[in-house]
Amino acid sequence: MEKLLEGGVKIFEYEPTMIHIKSIVADTQFSMIGSSNLDARSAEINEELDVIVHDRDFGRHMEETFTRDLSQSREVQPLSNSGVARSGSEQWNGWLTPFRSQL
Numbered sequence: 001m002e003k004l005l006e007g008g009v010k011i012f013e014y015e016p017t018m019i020h021i022k023s024i025v026a027d028t029q030f031s032m033i034g035s036s037n038l039d040a041r042s043a044e045i046n047e048e049l050d051v052i053v054h055d056r057d058f059g060r061h062m063e064e065t066f067t068r069d070l071s072q073s074r075e076v077q078p079l080s081n082s083g084v085a086r087s088g089s090e091q092w093n094g095w096l097t098p099f100r101s102q103l
Helices: 002-006 040-044 056-070 088-102
Strands: 012-014 022-026 030-034 050-054 073-075
Touching: 022 056, 030 056
Parallel strands: none
Antiparallel strands: 012 073, 022 030, 030 050
8 A cells, every 4th residue: 555655546435334335426427336456356256346437427426426425534644754653455555455356
């Protein structure tokens, strides 16, 4: 996660609870929502489900939902910038990242 953050990727932690869902909206027209990760394990081994929708109204609704969720989120800072201890979930993610491709 540190390399992503140092490379300019913005990561936000939703504070009310954990959200496991993954969603993508592109050009307000293409939306994908589901439980799979974008990796080989999710595609070939895990029994995950995603739904793809081509509809501007649905895409606008997804964008509004994302914006509302983002307003209740905290941006994760690189350790070199923050000087603040990471939350438990951030620490677990950081420790497990190198091993995820082996799971």
